[in-house]
Amino acid sequence: MHLDMKFETRAIHDGQPSDPLTGAVTLPVYQTSTYQQEGIGKHKGYEYSRTGNPTRKALEDALASLETGAFGLAFASGSAATVAVLQMLQPGQHIIAGDDIYGGTFRLLERVYRPWGLEVSYADTSRVDSFTAAIRPNTRMIWVESPTNPMLKLADLRSLASLARERGILLAVDNTFASPFFQRPLELGAHLVVHSTTKYLNGHSDVVGGAVVTSEEAVYQPLKFYQNAAGAVPGPWDCWLTLRGLKTLAVRMREHEKNALRLARFLEQHPAIEQVYYPGLPNHPQHGLAKSQMSGFGGMLSMELAGGLAAVERFLSRLKIFLLAESLGGVESLVCYPPRMTHGAMPPAERLQRGIKDNLLRLSVGIEHGDDLEEDLGHALG
């Protein structure tokens, strides 16, 4: 790892030295399930690809470097990474999750872990005192997204980290929306970072994957054990594609942000839009916090359309570039309707409580030309 070097350089080189056998500049796809041993227990560090694979190892090291952590672990999806982290808890223990989280994480907490015996409660992501008030004697983990999906709320990560550390609680941060290019929770004190690498890290909407990064041996060891024991690992091809995506993360994120800021400003003054949620707008209630814990505001924004569901349907049917699709963080612009898509797993009352109204749309702003994206939105709203 070259933590003395800049992010852009590490994204291209860390974890990926040229191949010692051939000199190949690009790391090979080690498409193998097993490894020949010279004698019993005598091998070159790899025995079986569920336990370890060189292409996966390269991805894990690269991800650790970008999050400035000591250890990276890759999983078959962001949800598999989430499960690995939740498996550090025991039935009878308590987790406090931020109120605005990916619908699939909510579904895991409510439909898998609550029946399993985990006590689950929610706190207002944007208020540290709401987490303090929710702490019980058996609280073992705080789980937040920042910015959140889909309301783009922020958690004060520095304050949450000191609260968690004072009270002997683990702070897990899902950093999928910001990516390590704009935010590094471990540097702000979090114990571990979770990613759906499906999104910005891979960046090309062609791989589903996940990761956990930590600097703490006591967090890494149980996760590493679980990764091998449960086996929800990504294949070497997916790791290779994600590594290829990572190399351009910095250039992509700058373009995502440039376009998102432009569109947020455009939408903010558009008469067909009631509300825009983007941490880069000065009127975002946590704009100051965003500037203090992030180095940029990312490529995600949400908005409420005047005219309710009918207006939403009309808008979606008139778009030409923005594609109606689940997911986010790819080079292409996507639009999603959270009440029926990403947050369809959440009961309507829970959704409304979190501010997810029936006229909410989420945009993953891609890196097409900003002129074309603005024209597309303007036309669809017109």
Ligand SMILES: Cc1ncc(COP(=O)(O)O)c(C=O)c1O
């Ligand atoms: C913030 C966030 N975390 C986790 C996930 C789950 O990741 P995956 O779809 O790779 O399982 C998603 C997926 O949309 C997400 O948006």
